[in-house]
Amino acid sequence: MRIERLFRGVAAAFLCLLAAASQIIISAAAAADVTLTDAGGRTVQISDASRILSVGGDITEIIYALGADARLVGVDSTSQFPAKALKDKANVGYMRALSIEGVISVGATLILASERAGPPEVVKTLKTTSVPYVEIPDQYSPQGIAAKVRLVARAIGAEAEGEQVVRQVEADFKALADGVKRIKQPAKVLFVLAAQNGRATVGGQGTSAHAILELAGATNTAAAVAGFKPLTDEAIIELAPEVIITMRRSSGNDGHDTNQLLTMKGVQSTPAGAANRLVVMDGLYLLSFGPRAPRAALDLMRQIYPELGGEPAGSHTGATK
Amino acid sequence: MTAAVPIAARAREGGRLASPHALVAVSALALLVAAFLSVSIGPTGITLASLPRVLAAIASGQHDAATAREQLVLLDIRLPRLLLGAFVGAALAVSGAMMQGMFRNPLADPALIGVSSGAALAAVATIALGNGLAGPVTKAFGVYALPFAAFLGGVSTTLVLVLMVGRSGQLSVSTLLLAGVAVGALSGALTGLISYASDDRELRDLTLWMLGSLSGASWPKVLAVLPFALLIALALPGLVRALNGLLLGEAEAFHLGIDVDRAKRIIVLVTAAAVGAAVAVAGVVGFVGIVIPHLIRLVAGPDHRVVLPGSALLGATLVLLADLLARMLLRPAELPLGVVMALIGAPVFLHMVVKRGVGGG
Numbered sequence: 001m002r003i004e005r006l007f008r009g010v011a012a013a014f015l016c017l018l019a020a021a022s023q024i025i026i027s028a029a030a031a032a033d034v035t036l037t038d039a040g041g042r043t044v045q046i047s048d049a050s051r052i053l054s055v056g057g058d059i060t061e062i063i064y065a066l067g068a069d070a071r072l073v074g075v076d077s078t079s080q081f082p083a084k085a086l087k088d089k090a091n092v093g094y095m096r097a098l099s100i101e102g103v104i105s106v107g108a109t110l111i112l113a114s115e116r117a118g119p120p121e122v123v124k125t126l127k128t129t130s131v132p133y134v135e136i137p138d139q140y141s142p143q144g145i146a147a148k149v150r151l152v153a154r155a156i157g158a159e160a161e162g163e164q165v166v167r168q169v170e171a172d173f174k175a176l177a178d179g180v181k182r183i184k185q186p187a188k189v190l191f192v193l194a195a196q197n198g199r200a201t202v203g204g205q206g207t208s209a210h211a212i213l214e215l216a217g218a219t220n221t222a223a224a225v226a227g228f229k230p231l232t233d234e235a236i237i238e239l240a241p242e243v244i245i246t247m248r249r250s251s252g253n254d255g256h257d258t259n260q261l262l263t264m265k266g267v268q269s270t271p272a273g274a275a276n277r278l279v280v281m282d283g284l285y286l287l288s289f290g291p292r293a294p295r296a297a298l299d300l301m302r303q304i305y306p307e308l309g310g311e312p313a314g315s316h317t318g319a320t321k
Numbered sequence: 322m323t324a325a326v327p328i329a330a331r332a333r334e335g336g337r338l339a340s341p342h343a344l345v346a347v348s349a350l351a352l353l354v355a356a357f358l359s360v361s362i363g364p365t366g367i368t369l370a371s372l373p374r375v376l377a378a379i380a381s382g383q384h385d386a387a388t389a390r391e392q393l394v395l396l397d398i399r400l401p402r403l404l405l406g407a408f409v410g411a412a413l414a415v416s417g418a419m420m421q422g423m424f425r426n427p428l429a430d431p432a433l434i435g436v437s438s439g440a441a442l443a444a445v446a447t448i449a450l451g452n453g454l455a456g457p458v459t460k461a462f463g464v465y466a467l468p469f470a471a472f473l474g475g476v477s478t479t480l481v482l483v484l485m486v487g488r489s490g491q492l493s494v495s496t497l498l499l500a501g502v503a504v505g506a507l508s509g510a511l512t513g514l515i516s517y518a519s520d521d522r523e524l525r526d527l528t529l530w531m532l533g534s535l536s537g538a539s540w541p542k543v544l545a546v547l548p549f550a551l552l553i554a555l556a557l558p559g560l561v562r563a564l565n566g567l568l569l570g571e572a573e574a575f576h577l578g579i580d581v582d583r584a585k586r587i588i589v590l591v592t593a594a595a596v597g598a599a600v601a602v603a604g605v606v607g608f609v610g611i612v613i614p615h616l617i618r619l620v621a622g623p624d625h626r627v628v629l630p631g632s633a634l635l636g637a638t639l640v641l642l643a644d645l646l647a648r649m650l651l652r653p654a655e656l657p658l659g660v661v662m663a664l665i666g667a668p669v670f671l672h673m674v675v676k677r678g679v680g681g682g
Contacts, residue, residue, distance in 0.1 A: 090653055092653045094525075094654070099654065100536065101365055101398050101648065101653075103653065104364075105365040116522065119526075119534075119537055122537060124463075124464050129393060130389060130390075207521075226518075226520070227519070227521065228520070229517075
């Protein structure tokens with residue numbers, strides 16, 4: 001009898017152990033859930049990152065860089081890099097004009113959206129649905145880019161890849177800093193977003209253009225202007241830029257704007273116009289502030305200061321694998 | 322004001338294509354169909370077939386993920402959107418009809434009494450200053466700061482206009498018209514000044530707001546416009562006689578025993594409230610206010626007993642159908658409502674005008 005009781009006791013203990021073990025296994029599976037705090041300060045719990053919707057060009061770029069693009073089901077219209085994103089994935093439209101039902105219809109299990117997404121009512125409603133909505137910070141700084149990459153990587157459960165990308169970004173920023181150190185005299189640079197109808201729209205304080213000029217070790221001559229603003233010829237002469245940067249649109253057709261710019265009297269009279277120092281760069285590459293930003297800044301720096309030498313950092317390969 | 326003659330002339334000859342009753346009945350039927358389509362069709366592909374399941378889930382209190390999604394789409398997204406769309410269309414069309422009746426000009430629209438430009442100015446100011454100067458105020462109101470500001474801006478602009486013009490004791494329509502143009506230009510200039518000072522993201526928001534959309538529809542917004550829907554419904558029957566009298570001219574209306582000045586003030590205030598509320602929830606949606614009353618007049622003559630209810634029904638129908646296209650054409654993205662409206666409405670209108678002619682009939 002005693003043996004039987006002992007046996008029963010052992011069996012019961014074994015069952016308990018088994019139950020406990022299975023409990024541990026189950027909770028281990030549940031622990032795959034990620035809990036994080038997003039840019040809006042909300043605590044978001046993510047249990048399934050198999051179908052991702054990305055709202056923000058920089059976020060899409062990061063997801064591709066993390067090699068998780070197969071899990072991406074939808075992007076917004078600002079997701080211009082890599083170019084295949086808009087071809088392969090559903091497009092939910094411009095990031096500040098989202099439609100609730102449109103967003104729901106792509107069937108994502110996780111929404112990663114820039115803190116700039118909108119309109120506010122739609123974002124507010126999306127945060128109340130059962131699909132986790134993670135707001136990603138958008139700041140034009142080296143730390144901002146690293147934080148952005150880490151948050152995206154954590155949300156989609158690709159932290160190892162995330163650290164790899166962050167290391168690459170930090171190495172690129174290091175290379176950039178080394179280059180900037182060798183600059184003796186910061187150049188006075190003007191960023192021209194567009195030249196329509198003989199009027200140049202320049203990038204002032206608080207714009208991504210201002211941020212990238214600063215990163216590239218140049219002085220933005222239009223820093224007194226806030227935002228992207230049209231300037232008159234006279235104002236441009238007054239700013240006296242030594243170099244003018246302008247954007248090439250991804251669709252090509254860069255000759256038009258550039259020629260217009262050079263025919264403008266104000267531009268011709270600047271030191272940049274006199275020395276024909278006009279730098280044309282891919283606008284997306286230059287201003288998107290994704291993982292490619294330090295390389296874009298380095299390329300820009302080498303264009304502004306050709307005397308420092310060095311090959312382009314590789315504007316075409318980008319950070320994607 | 323030569324263009325006013327045809328309407329009045331037509332009133333006397335009573336020329337029309339269809340019987341008023343038939344027109345109202347057809348419009349009501351069209352609205353029902355549009356409302357049905359509006360809840361049944363959307364980018365998620367969820368249809369009304371899911372409704373019984375959703376209702377059962379609500380009744381039993383048990384929700385699985387699929388029905389929760391269906392409930393969200395049907396009851397919290399499409400239904401408020403349908404109601405708001407119908408309100409916006411009806412309010413704008415009726416306001417347009419009232420303005421055309423009061424100014425006795427087929428081109429009159431609520432913009433003439435400053436409500437749209439005032440609302441736009443307030444909305445633009447909220448968007449542009451929301452992160453800076455007006456930050457604390459907009460924070461307190463949250464997502465409702467913009468609609469609230471737009472409504473207040475629209476209504477207060479009209480109030481100021483009416484107080485200025487009516488100071489001499491009488492609300493002269495021609496003074497109101499000119500003063501309205503001036504106030505509109507002033508608000509337009511201020512709007513331009515603010516948009517010049519805003520950054521590119523705010524500019525994009527401003528542009529989108531100016532093109533109108535129902536994508537932010539929600540139950541709180543439906544509740545907010547409900548009083549205005551009631552106001553219109555209650556005020557309209559009392560205005561029919563005055564508007565019909567005004568068709569003949571102000572003096573004639575006066576001799577018919579209508580208190581013309583009072584009627585005009587009521588018309589202006591009801592229009593301001595209705596348009597202010599519509600603009601607040603949907604942004605600027607043009608076109609409905611001019612086209613719908615015109616279509617009704619072309620078909621059934623200028624009697625306001627038909628024009629007002631017909632405009633309400635047909636205006637609501639047009640907005641619902643346009644919104645349906647706006648959300649489906651580029652799904653999962655969405656087109657601005659105002660754009661779709663003009664794209665489908667303008668050719669139809671052009672066709673009708675050229676075929677029937679506004680002048681001769």
